[in-house]
Amino acid sequence: MEAKLTPGRHWLLDWVDEFDVTASEQIYDRIRFATPMERLYELCESQPKTLPSVRIPHRAHTIATGYGFEIGGRSACIHPNCRRVLINDNLTRLLQFFDHVVMEGPSPLTYSDEIAGISSDADFEYFSQTLAHDVEILLEMRVNGLADYTYFLNRPNMYCRHHMMIHADQLGIGRIADPDVANRTIDRILTEGVIRVNKLEDERWSTSVRHPLLKGLPVSATWQRKEKPTKREVVEEVVAGKIAVMVSDVGAAKALQIPLAATAQTGFFDGYFGETSAPTVDDVAYHISIPILKDIGITDLLQLKRELPEEFSSFRNSLAGAIREAIERTGSKAPAEIATQVEKNYLSPAFSDLLKSSKSSARSLYRKIGTGLTLGVTSAAFGALFSMPLVVAAGVAAAATPLPQLYKFFDEKRDFEMSDMYFLWRAATRPTGTH
Structure with missing residues (x-):
């Protein structure tokens, strides 16, 4: 019988919740006592020893994390700072196209071995530090929202x-x-x-x-x-x-x-x-680098996807179409090479055209209003005007601008918002440190 995976559910987080751990510093106080340590070992031992049969609710846009993308420590430094870099550099890149990731996270097999191998104060100190690092990054994943987009699944390796x-x-x-x-x-x-x-x-x-x-x-x-x-x-x-x-x-x-x-x-x-075999859209998609989305960070990226689900879907569909065309033209090339071509030949020109369109619309409107604003101020004001409901904006600008011109501007605004690149534009104009 298949079990349904639940986003954010990890055996170590179960232990954290059971013993009311809200910060990694509390680890040292908890594991001084026998009951939390015994329970931690019990949870490790109760995890499946083989890959369980599971059902992923949103498989169509889900990707598994492997070497170079896994935060569990099998392929990266376990220090939280290195894991934060991995999240911002690699996992952000996955979630700019995919909806969910499947990863192992801290391994129960590793913990079982480490707990069983504690035989000195030095061993206990090393174990405590490892546990604190793991708990710190898992708690941060809850705070920044990444846990809600992560299916944790143990991947045992029992082969000789x-x-x-x-x-x-x-x-x-x-x-x-x-x-x-x-x-x-x-x-x-x-x-x-x-x-x-x-x-x-x-x-x-x-x-x-x-x-x-x-x-x-x-x-x-x-x-x-x-x-x-x-x-x-x-x-x-x-x-x-x-x-x-x-x-x-x-x-x-x-x-x-x-x-x-x-x-x-x-x-x-x-x-x-x-x-x-020939690369698929998914193979190419996770190689694509979009600096705009990387720069806003994982928290704001996920928040923006929640705020603009239709716009994100439109962006992803358009990107997938561009990838398919690139694969048809150069299917024999490696996914990373095809991704570079998509970035150069599709993403950069399309986003550049959108920016030019936005600035052109802003300049046109403000020339009609008759202001002498500089381009920088105009762009900022344009961003603010775009976020207003039509009735409010009309009330602000009607005294200086004939209503037909203003209505034409908002017709252009609606066309602009329907652009496949609008999601990227919103990311680019999002105030830093929003969340």
Whole structure:
């Protein structure tokens, strides 16, 4: 029987609500006692060990987050500041086209292992810090509204390396789990990268790997063993971990029948997939960068989508049409290349035309009014006038402007608001720090 996913529902947020945690700083007071820790472990252990059968209510415009888009810590730094950058740079880009994302978030498997492995004050301190970071970002997702657009779904990876290869073959991505390909990647990282292994207390080792394939971000880990890990062992673990995550992500997306946003900012799997099928609209859409929407931030973007649902739908439909045309012309190119063409040949000219139209209408109206306002003031006043009901605006301007001219202006205004790019124009003219 399929379970229905609910936006914003995550097992760690259930624990947060149960123990009335409203700020990450409260974590340290809660986990000093046995009951909250026992309950946290119980929640982790109760999560499905395999991908559950679920139903997504809005699958048509939903995308799964994979490597480079996941906030759970599998592919990014767990510090809240790095996660905020990921949200504003990557998740904002997804939600400028899609309505919902499916992500894992903090993993119950990781928490189960960490709780079971606490054997010293240092272990407890590290665990406390990790928990505080996770709670902080999840609470922020509630505040900025992102949680309402996120389906959390655990993605267990229970395969040994042999069965992971079989699973990858079944998914059509066997190349990324091929031992020869993996070994070549390992050798490259060992030759070109920086691998550090440092001794900690209690037979523990801190390791980090830095390489251009990881886009400058070091991959860190802690090893619990008596003998020092070799650099090759460290790199093998990094590569195996990233392959396992990718196989898990692809498997989840295919099972849910939704697209997967992955690797856009990593480069690690570039070339791993060999020959691929022609890109889809969704494949291209998540590569498109719209600085206007990125600049207003995730909170204002989501608020604007709530305020202007029809205008957003019109913008998305128009963008999807432009992507389809670009794919038909250059279907053999990579999605990122097609996205760049759409930005250059469609988005930029269309939005530029809309801005020119808005400024032209404003100048025309104010010339008829007879004012000597500068263009900057005119544009600001035009924005304010656009937000007024017709009867109010007429009352303000009728004394200086014949009503037929004013009615013509508002006819043009209605045409302007029906433009496919009107949603972007509203984003561009939205006051900063609105919410």
